[in-house]
Amino acid sequence: MNDPASPLSLDPALLAVFSAAQIRAHEAAIFARGTDGYTLMDRAGASLLAALRSQWPEARHIAVVVGVGQNAGDGLVVARRAVEAGLCVDLFGWQDPADWSGAAAQAWQALRQAVPDIRIRNDSAGLSTAEVIVDALFGIGLNRPIDGPAAAWIAAINAARHAGAWVIAADLPSGLLADTGQVLNDCAVHADLTVSFLGFKPGLFTGRGPALAGRLHLALLGQAMPDGAPMATLLFDAAPLPPKPRDGHKGTFGTVLVVGGNRGMGGAARMAGESALRLGAGKVILAVHPEQVIGMNAGRPELMVHGVDGVAALISLMSLADAVVLGPGLGQDDWAQTLALAALAFDGPMIVDADGLRFLSPVDSLVDPRAQSTVLTPHPAEAGRLLNCSTADVQADRFAAARALQARFGGAVLLKGAGSVLALRDGLKLCGRGDPALATAGTGDILSGMVGALLAMGFDADEALGRAVCWHAIAGEIEATASGSWGMAASDLLGPIRALANAQLSGANERLPWLLN
Numbered sequence: 001m002n003d004p005a006s007p008l009s010l011d012p013a014l015l016a017v018f019s020a021a022q023i024r025a026h027e028a029a030i031f032a033r034g035t036d037g038y039t040l041m042d043r044a045g046a047s048l049l050a051a052l053r054s055q056w057p058e059a060r061h062i063a064v065v066v067g068v069g070q071n072a073g074d075g076l077v078v079a080r081r082a083v084e085a086g087l088c089v090d091l092f093g094w095q096d097p098a099d100w101s102g103a104a105a106q107a108w109q110a111l112r113q114a115v116p117d118i119r120i121r122n123d124s125a126g127l128s129t130a131e132v133i134v135d136a137l138f139g140i141g142l143n144r145p146i147d148g149p150a151a152a153w154i155a156a157i158n159a160a161r162h163a164g165a166w167v168i169a170a171d172l173p174s175g176l177l178a179d180t181g182q183v184l185n186d187c188a189v190h191a192d193l194t195v196s197f198l199g200f201k202p203g204l205f206t207g208r209g210p211a212l213a214g215r216l217h218l219a220l221l222g223q224a225m226p227d228g229a230p231m232a233t234l235l236f237d238a239a240p241l242p243p244k245p246r247d248g249h250k251g252t253f254g255t256v257l258v259v260g261g262n263r264g265m266g267g268a269a270r271m272a273g274e275s276a277l278r279l280g281a282g283k284v285i286l287a288v289h290p291e292q293v294i295g296m297n298a299g300r301p302e303l304m305v306h307g308v309d310g311v312a313a314l315i316s317l318m319s320l321a322d323a324v325v326l327g328p329g330l331g332q333d334d335w336a337q338t339l340a341l342a343a344l345a346f347d348g349p350m351i352v353d354a355d356g357l358r359f360l361s362p363v364d365s366l367v368d369p370r371a372q373s374t375v376l377t378p379h380p381a382e383a384g385r386l387l388n389c390s391t392a393d394v395q396a397d398r399f400a401a402a403r404a405l406q407a408r409f410g411g412a413v414l415l416k417g418a419g420s421v422l423a424l425r426d427g428l429k430l431c432g433r434g435d436p437a438l439a440t441a442g443t444g445d446i447l448s449g450m451v452g453a454l455l456a457m458g459f460d461a462d463e464a465l466g467r468a469v470c471w472h473a474i475a476g477e478i479e480a481t482a483s484g485s486w487g488m489a490a491s492d493l494l495g496p497i498r499a500l501a502n503a504q505l506s507g508a509n510e511r512l513p514w515l516l517n
């Protein structure tokens with residue numbers, strides 16, 4: 001069933017994210033090839049101004065807030081070019097111009113030459129009169145919590161935005177850490193548009209990034225994308241399933257066994273089962289607590305619901321399964337533990353989610369076949385439990401957490417939440433789709449059923465996880481577009497998911513968060 005074809009036709013540069021260190025190495029290589037820093041910075045400022053004018057063509061009055069490093073230089077270029085274009089420009093900050101170095105110092109000289117009476121205003125009162133504010137405080141050089149004047153300027157920019165100004169960020173919204181999407185001290189600019197220079201940074205897509213960066217625009221500054229493997233690749237679309245063979249029968253498309261549905265938690269197992277069915281699994285069996293059987297059978301007769309009271313009953317169901325989904329509504333009691341330990345011995349592809357994750361033990365990923373065919377899908381709190389750290393620790397570096405989970409437990413790992421991170425055999429992926437509509441109970445169960453169906457069809461762990469995450473996120477966008485982000489119920493995703501898998505609904509490019517260059 002594997003079908004590697006992808007409907008994506010985006011520029012590869014738009015699908016790669018690079019760490020700050022990789023961007024710095026790229027800059028060094030550009031300089032070594034003979035382009036100087038100021039030339040690059042001038043292009044960065046020009047790109048930012050072009051994006052600003054294309055997004056807000058009516059804007060006449062802009063404010064540029066500059067910091068102390070080279071990110072300020074981008075802002076100084078914008079100020080000069082904006083004045084030259086006839087816009088009214090106010091420049092704000094606290095830096096003594098004599099302290100700027102390198103290309104930023106050249107940008108200041110160029111600005112002074114073009115606008116001799118330019119001055120840097122150190123009082124944020126005038127900020128609120130601007131239609132658009134350019135955030136040129138910090139880019140990839142941010143390396144510690146922000147306090148002092150920089151924190152005050154960030155607060156002033158956010159207050160002006162709240163009062164109606166638009167905000168465009170140079171390279172990154174200031175305060176957002178490029179590599180992780182973390183914000184320290186809860187101090188960061190909230191931008192409407194971010195122009196990212198030379199390559200996208202991972203932090204724009206995960207952690208706090210999606211909430212703070214606004215729309216994204218990539219400006220390559222006349223350069224090819226950085227050499228070498230990116231830190232992660234972005235997942236934006238997935239190929240639909242191949243046509244269903246005319247001579248297929250229910251056995252052809254795999255049997256999924258969902259193990260979960262403890263007392264009071266039957267809904268989770270049912271949602272996982274239903275999503276496996278809607279994605280095309282040939283048969284779906286639910287192994288649930290005996291007290292759940294009657295209600296579940298009535299609700300969705302296509303699901304084969306079995307009350308399981310011990311290991312023997314589960315093993316006999318496992319013998320029928322092509323893939324196991326362990327965890328939805330499993331709970332943590334003795335019944336859950338007995339079933340989980342038995343299910344984890346399943347000799348085939350498996351996804352472990354929710355409470356199922358509590359019963360995992362570390363594997364030796366080099367020798368344990370389980371490590372090859374298992375998909376783990378923790379949310380940040382579950383990941384913290386598995387890694388023996390806090391949820392905040394996980395969120396501080398979601399890439400490191402996903403990698404650590406993969407190293408410890410093997411398989412394909414998904415760290416859920418806005419900007420889901422996938423640690424796969426061939427490296428890191430980052431889901432660039434989704435909507436906060438998905439932040440509601442049960443959407444994780446829907447996802448686990450989808451992965452189960454794809455595993456049962458024969459997709460390998462990486463492919464099954466990548467497709468499921470993508471369709472699930474796009475389905476969330478589709479529902480949000482149709483009816484809004486508030487109030488979606490997890491089962492609402494089932495229709496769009498089915499349509500996406502059948503190619504009857506194209507999710508490609510519809511709500512990509514950036515302006516295509």
Ligand SMILES: NC(=O)C1=CN([C@@H]2O[C@H](COP(=O)(O)OP(=O)(O)OC[C@H]3O[C@@H](n4cnc5c(N)ncnc54)[C@H](OP(=O)(O)O)[C@@H]3O)[C@@H](O)[C@H]2O)[C@@H](O)CC1
Nearest residue numbers: 037041044069070071138139140141142143144145146171
């Ligand atoms: N020609 C080029 O090189 C090009 C560069 N480009 C642009 O340059 C940006 C990178 O510039 P950058 O490396 O100077 O870093 P930047 O983000 O300005 O900040 C570092 C400064 O802030 C300081 N600092 C750090 N944290 C702080 C804190 N919490 N609170 C207070 N201060 C703090 C830090 O101080 P230090 O650590 O040295 O004490 C340092 O002085 C990049 O994102 C892109 O926009 C593009 O134009 C393309 C061409």
Ligand SMILES: Nc1ncnc2c1ncn2[C@@H]1O[C@H](COP(=O)(O)OP(=O)(O)O)[C@@H](O)[C@H]1O
Nearest residue numbers: 416417418434435436438439441442443444445
């Ligand atoms: N703000 C968001 N943006 C995009 N996706 C989100 C957001 N919040 C949650 N999600 C997605 O919704 C799903 C929630 O799963 P999970 O936390 O396990 O919920 P549950 O256990 O209730 O089913 C995950 O796939 C997660 O990535």
Ligand SMILES: [K+]
Nearest residue numbers: 135138170172
């Ligand atoms: K910035």
